[in-house]
Amino acid sequence: MKKYLAGAAFIALLSGCGTNSTVVSVGDKEGILNSEGKVLVKPTYKRVSKFKTVENNEYKYPHYLNFHWLHLSGEKYAVVKNIDNKYGIIDEEGNLKLKVVYDSIGQFINGFAKIEVDKKYGLINENFEVVLKPIYDDVRTPLNGTIIVKNYTKDSKSKYGCLNKNMEEVSSLDYDMIFLSSEDRMRIKKDNLWGFMDNECNVVVSPQYKFEKDYSNGLAKVQKTDGLYTYIDLDGKEIVGKTFNQGLDF
The missing domain is CATH 2.40.128 (Lipocalin)
Incomplete structure (x- = not known):
């Protein structure tokens, strides 16, 4: 010593x-x-x-x-x-x-x-x-086997993609945002429209809604492009054949 x-x-x-x-x-x-x-x-x-x-x-x-x-x-x-x-x-x-x-x-x-x-x-x-390998502008904390990555475009806009647990780029980096959500679903945004992706990076609801909430008890409240609201299940199917001016979460 x-x-x-x-x-x-x-x-x-x-x-x-x-x-x-x-x-x-x-x-x-x-x-x-x-x-x-x-x-x-x-x-x-x-x-x-x-x-x-x-x-x-x-x-x-x-x-x-x-x-x-x-x-x-x-x-x-x-x-x-x-x-x-x-x-x-x-x-x-x-x-x-x-x-x-x-x-x-x-x-x-x-x-x-x-x-x-x-x-x-x-x-x-x-x-x-x-x-x-260090090739992305950001890598989010891995959760549930899902890894969200981000790159910047030439005009400094953020674009997000999704990797599976094998580090394979399942979803290309063309989303404006990917949010880790609930009930094995992630909220995705593209061209100001919202949809959902599962934890294996598969798009289950294509971006088509003006607004959406996280899933709760298997259902998510979404707002259509006409401004009215409805509810969809985990597969993206509307559970009621009606729309509403407003509604609470389940």
């Missing part, structure tokens, strides 16, 4: 007393130290960051006292940043798990984390494999 402490202005124990591992700094470089005084990762990185995992929008800390670590499948990993402001992932022995080449690495949510290279985004899985 002495060779790492010599000449250091201070050591920053960022996670408090009693932890198994913590982040330390020597000069302007950070590494990882365990509670027995062993240097697990030499202070060679500009920053070692905490990493949270998220499942279905709930933050989880499998071992709270080690919250500087990324915990996956019982192993421990950390996000590191080098002097070129690039990010990667290492294990507690300092072995590189993900190359330090990314401009940012997001949190793991439902098994995937967002990565950024030159303002383009992709995804890695929990094995630190790049499953979606």
